[in-house]
Amino acid sequence: MKPTSLAMAFLLGLLVAAGLFLLRSVPEPVAPRVITPRGELAPQEETVIALFEAARGSVVSITTEERVLDPWTRRAVDVPRGTGSGFVWDAQGHIVTNAHVVRGASGARVRLADGRQVAASLVGAAPRHDLAVLRIDTRADPPAPLPVGESEGLRVGQSVLAIGNPFGLDWTLTTGIVSALDREIPSESGTIQGLIQTDAAINPGNSGGPLIDSAGRLIGVNTAIFSPSGSSAGIGFAVPVDVVNRVVPQLIRTGRYRPPVLGVVHDERITELARRRGIEGVLVLGVEPGSPAAQAGLRAARQDASGGLVPMDTIRAVDGRRVASSADLRDALEEHAPGDEVTLTVRRDGDDVEIDVVLGAPQP
Template identity: 60%
Template sequence: MRTRGFAPFSAPVLLVVVAALALIAWQFWPWIESTFLRTNAAPRVVTPRGDLAEDEKATIELFQRTKDSVVFISTRERVMDLWTRNIFTIPRGTGSGFIWDERGHVVTNYHVIAGASEARVQLSDGRGYGAALVGASPAHDLAVLRIGVSVNRPPPVLIGTSHDLKVGQKVFAIGNPFGLDWTLTTGIVSALDRSLPAGDGESLIEHLIQTDAAINPGNSGGPLLDSAGRLIGVNTAIYSPSGAYAGVGFAVPVDTVNRVVPQLIAHGKYVRPALGIQVDEGLNRVMTERLGVEGVLVLRVTPGSSAEAAGLRAARVQPDGRFVPGDIITGINDQPVDSVAKLLSRLEDFRVGDTVKLNLLRDGHPVDVQVTLQAGS
């Protein structure tokens, strides 16, 4: 009598079983390996780094050499409680700045301290000082503070030039973006001779340096440096719909800074070079469009002024009410002028006492006149 047993698996069934087991093993392999096949783990062998690249060494050295000259600025303002009539101070904002000289002068942006009742300057070593406002120029978005550092004074930043900058040069920005201490960002000079409206609402800040070095809120007032660690600009603004870094930043050129800051320290304000004439942007826009010319109408010549000495002619109104244009300024030293803001900005390239050539349109004919610039009000 034959004993009944199990029939052997057929080949197809065996393949399905093996495949299923393989799938299960694959799904649970990490658990199987960690539970049953654990081995002694050890750190990976470190690959030697070798020397830093030369440009990396230069950047590190530049930051280490310059950071002590950069400061963090926090401001507060006084407000009144409408219910109690008590006056108290609240935080207003933060920004950056840098040591200008051995006497403790600190340069920053005007908009960093505008509206503030007090400011505090913190050095890279953690020391903090109350700061006094020495002077400000909204037209250049520049301000000077002073701190009383008696020992271990931080070094002043090195001063460079901006008139000889080239698009493509490396630049370095040090500041405190978003309140993050002493941050270094790098980039290049993206463009030159950009213009932005000034804080005084009348003129333009000319010759601005455009850079792609990351500049964010809190960087304002910090230095923009060249590869030699010299100041070439003061970071002042960004172009961004969101208010954050978007690859376009602007800096006030150091040639402007080196002209304005000494006056702020000496006089507390910037004395603008002037011609001794009266102009008006709104009226100028209407009249130049009506006359079909580009330039700035001389509406009035101040008695005893440089303009009067040079023989400039003002506009006048005839007894019959007819407006008669006088001289129309079309340029300064052959650099075109097409608005009052542009005229004021062109004058900023000079100092009181300099003699400039005014390009005029007089009775429909081009005329050049030499004028010695006087102190403006």
């Protein structure tokens, strides 16, 4: 055999050997594992899914705009300002959200669960309760409103669901329980009192979204979180639906919220000074003529010959609810509507007396 033929045969042998080696080193195909059947969902899971699917369509995403001056063209333009959540209140296209979501905005757009985006106008806001109402054109055929529950009978430990748009992640569901009741937090407009505390994760963007109970009813409006990091730390707060159901109809009707009128003048600084002197309650500094307080015979403090203040009547409770500050008195009165009769516990001449008062309506 010629040397060339020997070399070719040697190379061919090497190729065959290498091919056999590679064939032996290629792993056999691995088949996917057999799927284990899931079986039925747990009843609790089925309930949560059904609640979310029933409520999702009533929740909206809100994008606000801010009007700024273009430094180059010197023209006013609208730029994105922030995002939040809201929900359909009624068939007239009213959307409830937080006042801080729309504060300072020049405009807003609402995105419905089906993807449609519609312009919204501001109807009114109640910053003290961090509530606001927007309105969209009813020709947009808004979804059905959420069923309204009540917050008076809530109990710590009840299951709750929060739906909103945290960090722009639309229609996010979180679950938890009622962690505490009657909480208060500071806000730009003062102190918001009587809030529901929940451990359902609430993050920036959830503001204005609904808090729902296990019956699918609205029980609160998510408003704030307590978090050093700015994200959910398991402590969120919601405005109780009883407050929402009292404030929102008046915002829709008049564009602003004004509580029922008692007709007394009081000042927290004077009340605090009186408290230091051992006088508990809200000192009545003045009684407006013709007001419910005047008709009930409440007496205002007077000055003595030396110019000192002489207390006459001090309001200590409303319908048995103790009041120790001006804020306490306002909150107690706001639980009622014009025309309601309340019983004031008043300190007068060293004794506690009870005086019935029919609350009046605010002047237009």
